[in-house]
Amino acid sequence: MTMAKKSINVEVVSDTVCPWCFVGKRRLEQAMSKFADRADFTVTWRPYQLAPEAPKEGLSKLQYYNDKFGPARVAQMMPMMTKVYADLGLAYSTGGLTGNTLDSHRLIAWAEDKYGAQLQNKLVEEFFLDYFTREQYIGDRQVLLAAVSRAGLDAAAAAAVLDDPAAYTEQVKQQIARARGVGGVPFFTVEGRYKMSGAQPPEMFEELFEQICSK
Secondary structure, X not given: OOOXXXXXXXXXXXXXXXXXXXXXXXXXXXXXXXXOOXXXXXXXXXXXXXXXXXXXXXXXXXXXXXXXXXXXXXXXXXXXXXXXXXXXXXXXXXXOEEOOOHHHHHHHHHHHHHHOHHHHHHHHHHHHHHHHHOOOOOOOHHHHHHHHHHOOOOHHHHHHHHHOOOOOHHHHHHHHHHHHHOOOOOEEEEOOOEEEEOOOOHHHHHXXXXXXXXX
């Protein structure tokens, strides 16, 4: 007799310019892949802003990191992040611009609303790839819309969201306000009650999924 699959919901609080959030996403997916025959996963993304004061027009990513953390610490961080990303099959880069992430979060909220969690997840992936590996600024309208298209969503509808300053803005701000108690991102909530902070190794997720599937 075949056992029915478990339905497992995962909510992730994340910022689109958070390097560990992308790492956490990939590690979560590694764990999920091992339970593909035992569970159906729904992953939804919730907004967080590490630098809500960052300008919309963008500024040098490397200069921003140097100003925030100091050149010595950045010099230490770079080799570590490069290796962490390489271990996930990704090329980490600090080239390009950083800046305000509100528009990216508005589109992530729109994607879930109009298309559901699966395509929202694809859009989040494209934003992460743009920012961390392609040296693209995800505050740039054309970059955002190109990511929307690659994720299989309607770029014209996304453009209408970007053109309306009120579209999804209050929703995103309310979600960010609810996440203020989160100590850091990424922050994972599984099945509404199991909580994990940080880019946990896949084994941590696997232990939890085993616990849930065994019930």
